[in-house]
Amino acid sequence: MKTRVELYLFIDALGWNIVREHGFCRELLPYQAKVRTQFGYSSGAVPTILSGKTPREHGHFSCFYYSPETSPFRWMRLLPLALMPDALFNRHRIRHRLAKLIAKRNGYTGYFELYSLPYSHLPSFDYSEKNDIFAPGGLRKVPNLADVWQRQKRRSHISDWRLPSRENLRIGEELLRQGKTDSLFLYTAELDSFLHFHVSEPERVAEKLREYERAVMRLLEAASSSGRECALHVISDHGMTPLAGACDLGRLLAGRGLRFGEGHASVLDSTMARFWIFDPQLRSRLAAALADAPGHFLSEAEKQRFGIDFPDRQYGDEIFLLDPGIQIAPSDMGRRPLPGMHGFTPDDSDSDAAFLSNVEPAEYPAWIGDYFTLMTSGGTDGRRG
Ligand SMILES: [Zn+2]
Numbered sequence: 001m002k003t004r005v006e007l008y009l010f011i012d013a014l015g016w017n018i019v020r021e022h023g024f025c026r027e028l029l030p031y032q033a034k035v036r037t038q039f040g041y042s043s044g045a046v047p048t049i050l051s052g053k054t055p056r057e058h059g060h061f062s063c064f065y066y067s068p069e070t071s072p073f074r075w076m077r078l079l080p081l082a083l084m085p086d087a088l089f090n091r092h093r094i095r096h097r098l099a100k101l102i103a104k105r106n107g108y109t110g111y112f113e114l115y116s117l118p119y120s121h122l123p124s125f126d127y128s129e130k131n132d133i134f135a136p137g138g139l140r141k142v143p144n145l146a147d148v149w150q151r152q153k154r155r156s157h158i159s160d161w162r163l164p165s166r167e168n169l170r171i172g173e174e175l176l177r178q179g180k181t182d183s184l185f186l187y188t189a190e191l192d193s194f195l196h197f198h199v200s201e202p203e204r205v206a207e208k209l210r211e212y213e214r215a216v217m218r219l220l221e222a223a224s225s226s227g228r229e230c231a232l233h234v235i236s237d238h239g240m241t242p243l244a245g246a247c248d249l250g251r252l253l254a255g256r257g258l259r260f261g262e263g264h265a266s267v268l269d270s271t272m273a274r275f276w277i278f279d280p281q282l283r284s285r286l287a288a289a290l291a292d293a294p295g296h297f298l299s300e301a302e303k304q305r306f307g308i309d310f311p312d313r314q315y316g317d318e319i320f321l322l323d324p325g326i327q328i329a330p331s332d333m334g335r336r337p338l339p340g341m342h343g344f345t346p347d348d349s350d351s352d353a354a355f356l357s358n359v360e361p362a363e364y365p366a367w368i369g370d371y372f373t374l375m376t377s378g379g380t381d382g383r384r385g
Pocket of ligand 1: 013192193196342
C-alpha cells in the first residue's frame, strides 16, 4: 500500500498579496487561497496556528504583559541605571546576551528577547513565551500540534524553530527521502526578516520567492524518490505592510505629562500601544494625547472579533492600534521604523496570509487557526494511504 505524506511548510510572512502578485508556486501548488490572519504578532499568531485557538483561549498575544509580582526582571530594579551608559547597555548584542542569560538561569526554552524595552520598565512586566510553544505541552492552556500528533501516534516531525530555515528544509528533504515520516511541519522564518527590509523591492522579492519555489520542488522530489505521494501545503501567518509613515507616540504621551509608572503602564509594540490604567482620571488625558494620532482605540467589539477579549485584561486595559502602514517609532520593539511591518488590522489586505496546496482541500482554511483542523484531521491522514 502506498502511503501519502502530509507536509505542512510554514513560511513566515508569505502574504496573499505577494503570492498573487508574483504568481508564487502557481503550477506546483495550484490550490491557493487567501487566509485571514490572527491580529497581533508571531507571538500570538503562531500559537493560534499550533492550536486552532484564539489568543483569548491559548493565552498568548504580545510578548510583554504587566505583572510586577511575577516579572523575571524584578532584580533590575536594583540596577544603577544612571551609571549605565545608554550607548553600551542598549546595544542589541548586549540586550540579546542578557536575554540569553536570564532565559538560561530561569530554564526558559521559548523565544525570549528584551527588544528595546527600557531597563526601568522591564521590572513591571512578565513575558508570555517562556516555554517552547512547539514542544509537547508547550501551550499549557490548550493542546498544541505536537500533543495531538503524539496522541494520534503519527510518525511525525516538527522543525526546531531555533534552526535556520535552510537547515529545516534540508532536514525535511532528508526525512522525506528516508520515507519513514508521515506528517511533517517545517518551520521557516527567513522570509519574514527579509520582507521587513525589502517588501517594497519587487525584484528582490521575486528572487527570494524563486528560492522558495526551488525548495518546494526539492521537497516534492525527495518525497517521490521514496515512492510516496506527497500532499504539500504551504501555510503562512500574516502578510507584510509597507511603511507608510511613523508616529512618535511616546512624545505625544509625554506632551500631556503622561509618564510611565504614574497612574499607568504601557508597552509600545511596533503597531499598537497597550495601556494598563490604574488611575481612571488618566483616561481623558490619554484620549486627548492620542486624539490626532493616526489610529484608534480598539472597541470591545473589535477585541471580541479579533479574539483578544481577555477577561482579566492581561495584555492591557486599552489598545491603541495604528492605521495600516504607520509604525510607532521609536517603540519598545525598536528605535527606527522598518520598510515593512505586520501587526495591523486583519481587515487590511496587506495583512492577509496564504494557503497553497497541490491537493484540493475538502475545505479551504479561512483563518490561520483553521490550519490546525487540517493538520490534525483524519481526512488527509497519511497513515491510511
Ligand atoms: Zn516579522
